Amino acid sequence: AQKVTQAQTEISVVEKEDVTLDCVYETRDTTYYLFWYKQPPSGELVFLIRRNSFDEQNEISGRYSWNFQKSTSSFNFTITASQVVDSAVYFCALSEEWGAQKLVFGQGTRLTINP
Amino acid sequence: NAGVTQTPKFQVLKTGQSMTLQCAQDMNHEYMSWYRQDPGMGLRLIHYSVGAGITDQGEVPNGYNVSRSTTEDFPLRLLSAAPSQTSVYFCASRKNWGEAFFGQGTRLTVV
16 A cells, blocks of 8 residues: 655754654555645645656755655655745655556644744 | 636535535636645645546545536535544646646635
8 A cells, every 4th residue: 555654743943954754655556646746825736846757856846845756765855045935745656557547645743934 | 727626715604504616617627636635744635537427535524525527627525524524625627637727725614
């Protein structure tokens, strides 16, 4: 069965620090998809990235970067030079190819960036 | 671009009352789902559908019913509301293992 674990419940850093959010997943499928979503204080869910299991290249988008390692079943998210606007709850999610497209989420990490 | 429209945004129910949360999408997505979000629990899957006429249970289906008569609509029914169903509910749709698009959420309080 698919499972996502985000062990860090809350993280608090000072603005401009780098911060990494951990995501560990479990799946028996060889083909699967990993996602990160952001939920700002306003409550909506904002899509950040999608990664399939055959693409292990790290990705960078501005101050955001993602490190996908199949060997450790991890898909970690790093924010460089954090800003107050990055304060949000971040969710990692997993969808298996043969899982009827179910999208399973981790518990989320609440990130607070202090000025 | 409407995307996923979820109504109502807020609702207060008395224990034992029933209600339907509405969800509609205009992107012709086959897959739709309902989640509930509780503090420290993340988003938990209630029910999902891979197409009109096909539904299945997720992680926390008890106390909820769904149906999918059209591609566009996927209502969630609370048959007899209980305080344990106080939560924020999100509807989502997606296409072919792509990103999920979410509604704005419904904050439900059962007293």
